[in-house]
Amino acid sequence: MAFIQKNGLSGLEFMAGVPASLGGMIAMNFGCWDICMNDIVHSVDLFIPNQGFVTYSNKQCHFGYRTSIFQTMDCLIMGATLCVSVSDSMLIKKTIHRYVNERLKKQPMRIATFGSIFKNPSLSPAATIIENSGFKGYQLREAKISDKHANFMENTNHASSQDALDLIHFIQQNVYDSFKIQLNPEVHIFQ
Ligand SMILES: Cc1cc2nc3c(=O)[nH]c(=O)nc-3n(C[C@H](O)[C@H](O)[C@H](O)COP(=O)(O)OP(=O)(O)OC[C@H]3O[C@@H](n4cnc5c(N)ncnc54)[C@H](O)[C@@H]3O)c2cc1C
Numbered sequence: 001m002a003f004i005q006k007n008g009l010s011g012l013e014f015m016a017g018v019p020a021s022l023g024g025m026i027a028m029n030f031g032c033w034d035i036c037m038n039d040i041v042h043s044v045d046l047f048i049p050n051q052g053f054v055t056y057s058n059k060q061c062h063f064g065y066r067t068s069i070f071q072t073m074d075c076l077i078m079g080a081t082l083c084v085s086v087s088d089s090m091l092i093k094k095t096i097h098r099y100v101n102e103r104l105k106k107q108p109m110r111i112a113t114f115g116s117i118f119k120n121p122s123l124s125p126a127a128t129i130i131e132n133s134g135f136k137g138y139q140l141r142e143a144k145i146s147d148k149h150a151n152f153m154e155n156t157n158h159a160s161s162q163d164a165l166d167l168i169h170f171i172q173q174n175v176y177d178s179f180k181i182q183l184n185p186e187v188h189i190f191q
Helices: 002-006 022-028 089-106 125-134 161-179
Strands: 039-046 052-057 076-082 143-145 152-153
Touching: 002 089, 022 076, 125 161, 143 161, 152 161
Parallel strands: none
Antiparallel strands: 039 052, 039 076, 143 152
């Protein structure tokens, strides 16, 4: 963020305040404030075992809602060419501050979380559904649905991966029982 601000390069401000790597953001088609990686990625430089270094165009990335082709490939994202435009440094700074402040107001930013737990179903944001189910602030052992944002899970102390998984399954089951809505994790689970 300091680099784009200093050099007056606009287009990446939406990433501000999120702890993530470029490779992870591309693989996940990271997005917020109505912008996602699909909108700014020109091409992606990859290492593919047995093929070597390859460049994929935006179209070849098959970006979707928090998905890309890279989630199904054995590959390493090494870099990317992103589209930016020249703009005023002060304007960029202001936008970055606005986005970070919005996050600080609405999300648990200085607590251990992994970002959104569930993808938003088409009907309604996952946070609203969880809140309407009465589980905002619900705690299962050391994993807790945030009081600030119901689609974030906080590690209150030393939550284990099992605590997190049990809370995910508990919320999924209860939301399904109440509203017949299937919440699908946005976070990737490796077991
Ligand atoms: C406080 C907070 C707020 C967040 N807000 C948002 C938000 O608004 N919108 C949003 O979309 N996400 C959000 N996230 C989630 C997270 O930042 C994203 O999922 C991000 O896109 C990936 O983060 P990462 O770099 O940690 O990747 P990881 O979580 O480490 O990996 C994500 C996936 O990408 C793959 N991957 C990672 N690096 C590479 C690479 N170099 N080559 C190939 N594959 C790779 C991994 O195998 C994995 O499948 C938030 C997270 C936090 C903690």
